[in-house]
Amino acid sequence: MTATKGLEGIVATTSSISSIIDGILTYRGIDIDELAENATFEEVVFLLWFGKLPTQVELDKLQSDLNASSTIPQPVIDQMKTYPKDANSMSALRTAVSSLALYDPEAGDMSKEANVRKAIRLQAQLPAVVAAFYRIREGKEPIASKGYPSIAANFLYMMTGNEPDAIAIEALDKALVLHADHELNASTFAARVTVATLSDMYSGVTSAIGALKGPLHGGANEAVMAMLEEIGGPTQVDSYINNKLNNKEKIMGFGHRVYKNGDPRAKHLQKMSKQLGQLTGDISWYEMSIHIEELVTGQKGLKPNVDFYSASCYTSLGIPRDLFTPIFAISRASGWTAHILEQYDNNRLIRPRAEYTGLSNQHYIPMEDR
CATH class of the missing domain: 1.10.580.10 (Citrate Synthase, domain 1)
Known part of the structure; x- marks a missing residue:
């Protein structure tokens, strides 16, 4: 095995x-x-x-x-x-x-x-x-x-x-x-x-x-919003993202294990992010997100996943991070x-096996000999 x-x-x-x-x-x-x-x-x-x-x-x-x-x-x-x-x-x-x-x-x-x-x-x-x-x-x-x-x-x-x-x-x-x-x-x-x-x-x-x-599953959109808040505004995007990329640090909200050519869900939330920003009169989160996407996709070839634009959507709805x-x-x-x-x-107990990588041929050692 x-x-x-x-x-x-x-x-x-x-x-x-x-x-x-x-x-x-x-x-x-x-x-x-x-x-x-x-x-x-x-x-x-x-x-x-x-x-x-x-x-x-x-x-x-x-x-x-x-x-x-x-x-x-x-x-x-x-x-x-x-x-x-x-x-x-x-x-x-x-x-x-x-x-x-x-x-x-x-x-x-x-x-x-x-x-x-x-x-x-x-x-x-x-x-x-x-x-x-x-x-x-x-x-x-x-x-x-x-x-x-x-x-x-x-x-x-x-x-x-x-x-x-x-x-x-x-x-x-x-x-x-x-x-x-x-x-x-x-x-x-x-x-x-x-x-x-x-x-x-x-x-x-x-x-x-x-x-x-x-955070590797559902918490990614929270991490995206934390990143946007840390950046602060559209004028700080370039320096922040370029610094991350130069240091080979992960940009949250990009890439997906099962999507090699982009998450098909992301475009729908990108559109809603813009509409909600216009509704609230503040499109800064959307503008920042768009610019981040341009930088990350342009330099790394990574595309946003569903978490990336859901962060700005939920924030525009007044929902806490x-x-x-x-x-x-x-x-x-x-x-x-x-x-x-x-x-x-159609049930069957899910019970996979594990490849053993531990020691072998070991024996019990009496307490006084340890």
């Missing part, structure tokens, strides 16, 4: 949910460009879970079910109020999601019908948990969903209590569509490994959140639960 570092190039399972072939991302065979331009996030959720786009009746039913399932159990809210004010947002989300299982009477029901209902509850409650965590640490009470037909609109309302602007809803909805699934990424693999033991869906999603928390990855989780919950349902349908 010979190990492959990071399992790169290893095909670990079969899946009909999403694919990345020749640099093209599809959900259930539909190009991400078509979905980003035409579909709502709720349509994508239905597509990932059930393998087809919904009819209007099916979409209305899903939207109704999501709204009806968005209330967080009061004990979980009370628990969140005990979290440290400086708690890591992904740690808070991971803890809250794990706690949700305690108050779901179907948590241990492994029937297909119950698992679909749990997927609906998780998809509905994650945005409510993130918004509630944000408000609690600001010294405010959580706000219940207003029953908008979209998760994006409800999330923005639950954060601020204000009617969200149409362009803001469109931007967040598009970001949710673009982040919904991405084949067998680290967090999705973690979810599938967990539920392959026939553990419950909440355990699978909790595992996925733990994997997404890492440390909530970027939890929003990623809100979107990716649709993919995680789709993969969990698929794993349950």
Whole structure:
């Protein structure tokens, strides 16, 4: 047996949910460009879970079910109020999601019908948990969903209590569509490994959140925004980026293991970054991002990934930097639960082997001889 570092190039399972072939991302065979331009996030959720786009009746039913399932159990809210004010947002989300299982009477029901209902509850409650965590640490009470037909609109309302602007809803909805699934990424693999033991869906999603928390996966857009803030303004871009490149330091938000010719999702968020900047009257983050892309792509040949422009989009929406990855989780919950349902349908315990590189022919040494 010979190990492959990071399992790169290893095909670990079969899946009909999403694919990345020749640099093209599809959900259930539909190009991400078509979905980003035409579909709502709720349509994508239905597509990932059930393998087809919904009819209007099916979409209305899903939207109704999501709204009806968005209330967080009061004990979980009370628990969140005990979290440290400086708690890591992904740690808070991971803890809250794990706690949700305690108050779901179907948590241990492994029937297909119950698992679909749990997927609906998780998809509905994650945005409510993130918004509630944000408000609690600001010294405010959580706000219940207003029953908008979209998760994006409800999330923005639950954060601020204000009617969200149409362009803001469109931007967040598009970001949710673009982040919904991405084949067998680290967090999705973690979810599938967990539920392959026939553990419950909440355990699978909790595992996925733990994997997404890492800066090499979900935390990249936070790092991009930290970089933009460190640069300070458009006039400082050249010196900052050139210094990084000359010192062979990594520029966050560029390159991707599975995309050699650029991330197909990035262009959609680039467009939204400009529109949101124009809406707020401040396009400096967008201008900085464009200039950084010109420098990095021109000198290194690296192209931006989906994280790069999502940073300026979320900032223009007034979302704090440390909530970027939890929003990623809100979107990716649709993919995680789709993969969990698929794993349950054709399950086999995921148990790879390891190439042993330790010592051999060793023997026990009595205590007095050590």
